Amino acid sequence: MKLCVVGSGYVGLVTAVGFAEMGHDVVGVDNDVRKVESLSAGRSPIYEPGLEELLLRNMEGGRLSFTTDLAQGMAESLFCFIAVGTPNADDGSADLGAVLAVARQIARSLSGYRVVVVKSTVPVGTSKKVDQVMREELGLAPGVPQERFDVVSNPEFLKEGSALEDVLRPDRVVVGVDNPRVAELMKELYAPFTRNGHPVYLMDVASAELTKYAANAFLATKISFINKMAELCDASGADIMNVRLGMGSDRRIGMPFLYAGVGYGGSCFPKDVKALIHTGEALGIPMGILKEVEAINARQKEIPLDIIDRLHPGGTDLKVAIWGGAFKAETDDIREASALVTLEGCLARGHRVALYDPEAMVNLKARYDGRVTFGKEPYEVLSGADVLCLLTEWRVFRTPDWDRVKKLMRRAVVIDGRNQYDPRDLSARGIECYGIGRGLKSSSR
Ligand SMILES: NC(=O)C1=CN([C@@H]2O[C@H](COP(=O)(O)OP(=O)(O)OC[C@H]3O[C@@H](n4cnc5c(N)ncnc54)[C@H](O)[C@@H]3O)[C@@H](O)[C@H]2O)C=CC1
Numbered sequence: 001m002k003l004c005v006v007g008s009g010y011v012g013l014v015t016a017v018g019f020a021e022m023g024h025d026v027v028g029v030d031n032d033v034r035k036v037e038s039l040s041a042g043r044s045p046i047y048e049p050g051l052e053e054l055l056l057r058n059m060e061g062g063r064l065s066f067t068t069d070l071a072q073g074m075a076e077s078l079f080c081f082i083a084v085g086t087p088n089a090d091d092g093s094a095d096l097g098a099v100l101a102v103a104r105q106i107a108r109s110l111s112g113y114r115v116v117v118v119k120s121t122v123p124v125g126t127s128k129k130v131d132q133v134m135r136e137e138l139g140l141a142p143g144v145p146q147e148r149f150d151v152v153s154n155p156e157f158l159k160e161g162s163a164l165e166d167v168l169r170p171d172r173v174v175v176g177v178d179n180p181r182v183a184e185l186m187k188e189l190y191a192p193f194t195r196n197g198h199p200v201y202l203m204d205v206a207s208a209e210l211t212k213y214a215a216n217a218f219l220a221t222k223i224s225f226i227n228k229m230a231e232l233c234d235a236s237g238a239d240i241m242n243v244r245l246g247m248g249s250d251r252r253i254g255m256p257f258l259y260a261g262v263g264y265g266g267s268c269f270p271k272d273v274k275a276l277i278h279t280g281e282a283l284g285i286p287m288g289i290l291k292e293v294e295a296i297n298a299r300q301k302e303i304p305l306d307i308i309d310r311l312h313p314g315g316t317d318l319k320v321a322i323w324g325g326a327f328k329a330e331t332d333d334i335r336e337a338s339a340l341v342t343l344e345g346c347l348a349r350g351h352r353v354a355l356y357d358p359e360a361m362v363n364l365k366a367r368y369d370g371r372v373t374f375g376k377e378p379y380e381v382l383s384g385a386d387v388l389c390l391l392t393e394w395r396v397f398r399t400p401d402w403d404r405v406k407k408l409m410r411r412a413v414v415i416d417g418r419n420q421y422d423p424r425d426l427s428a429r430g431i432e433c434y435g436i437g438r439g440l441k442s443s444s445r
């Protein structure tokens with residue numbers, strides 16, 4: 001089948017590559033000329049494991065191309081996916097400017113019947129707005145049956161770092177659609193992805209739209225819940241890693257997303273929790289539970305700074321080494337990364353910061369060059385450091401040579417923001433280690 005995907009960011013690009021890999025003919029559209037030039041040359045503008053290889057393979061196979069010209073992208077496409085950004089507006093609601101602008105542009109470029117698929121994360125009711133603005137552009141009356149286009153909601157659940165895997169082998173595909181004929185088309189489009197038992201859930205449009213926010217908000221809640229338990233662990237001498245095992249092995253609870261740490265970041269949880277609070281309040285439903293999730297998360301991000309302040313009351317000009325700047329491992333994305341809160345807090349206190357991240361250096365340098373020293377490998381940032389903060393759980397940081405770490409640092413103190421190390425083991429090696437919820441009552445946190 002033929003389709004175009006408007007927006008070639010994390011979601012649009014991986015979606016386009018995924019559909020091409022399954023044998024569909026795909027055109028990726030983006031209004032960022034440099035991005036399209038890079039993609040057309042077979043270079044991915046983002047780091048995502050396995051992406052560039054599949055990008056090249058499908059371009060060479062003639063199933064995938066890129067353009068800045070929406071009308072050209074749409075020319076032969078039955079489906080037009082909208083996968084542009086939906087950042088928070090000032091009041092916390094989702095800013096639909098880009099989604100609705102693309103919808104209008106699609107309407108102006110219609111050369112035959114099209115299925116318009118909203119893949120961006122959008123509040124309940126948005127697909128109706130897409131229908132409305134497209135009708136406005138086409139001079140069609142609201143609510144009157146028409147055969148120029150249909151609008152479908154098809155939210156995306158991929159995670160950065162395993163985006164390709166998530167798209168090629170989804171836990172489920174959610175499709176919100178009112179028209180049974182279009183439901184069949186969507187099932188046909190997704191058939192190659194769902195052969196091995198991955199279900200397509202067809203439902204009404206509003207439920208599909210809300211499902212996306214419910215899923216993200218629940219995962220964020222799970223993280224804040226375990227982080228709150230971690231606080232209790234630190235106050236009581238319990239170890240959150242044991243508590244996680246004990247509670248997570250109950251199948252009704254489950255192990256995933258029960259890692260305590262320096263809080264969730266990224267382009268989605270923070271933004272989608274805010275947007276869902278806004279949706280609830282706009283509907284007259286107080287969203288206290290999610291406000292608490294946000295408050296706990298904000299507090300988690302401050303923990304490394306609190307520990308540094310406590311170890312060095314009023315101290316300035318410390319050397320702080322940071323391992324990891326990305327908001328999670330296996331991505332170069334630094335949006336809302338917890339590491340940035342530590343980094344900026346240290347700079348504001350007059351400390352020197354030296355940082356290493358395996359993939360996010362380009363993005364970090366673009367923002368902090370001149371203010372932060374960047375290392376080419378993990379140990380380079382440790383010379384003379386007063387404290388090491390592990391803030392992203394990259395595999396390369398998992399089993400450091402602790403003797404080397406100790407020799408390089410001025411004071412052997414590790415703040416383990418992702419609970420990668422055993423504080424007792426480090427203590428036996430003569431290294432002070434502060435995890436998150438590892439029972440550090442004695443450290444008076
Ligand atoms: N990043 C993620 O892991 C996930 C994101 N989402 C949702 O997917 C949507 C997109 O997110 P990302 O891909 O992360 O955003 P992004 O910012 O990486 O990419 C958006 C792309 O759209 C392009 N664009 C903007 N306006 C355009 C226009 N008028 N015409 C053509 N291209 C245009 C931009 O140049 C950019 O390349 C958001 O709603 C997000 O919440 C959903 C699941 C996962």
Ligand SMILES: O=C(O)[C@H]1O[C@H](OP(=O)(O)OP(=O)(O)OC[C@H]2O[C@@H](n3ccc(=O)[nH]c3=O)[C@H](O)[C@@H]2O)[C@H](O)[C@@H](O)[C@@H]1O
Binds near residue numbers: 156257258259327328
């Ligand atoms: O809507 C979205 O954009 C996506 O948001 C998240 O994906 P992503 O933000 O890429 O990454 P996650 O793996 O969910 O991690 C988010 C944050 O939570 C943190 N996290 C995750 C798990 C955990 O147990 N503890 C924890 O602190 C991570 O370190 C990271 O900062 C969801 O997992 C995806 O399903 C969803 O599609």
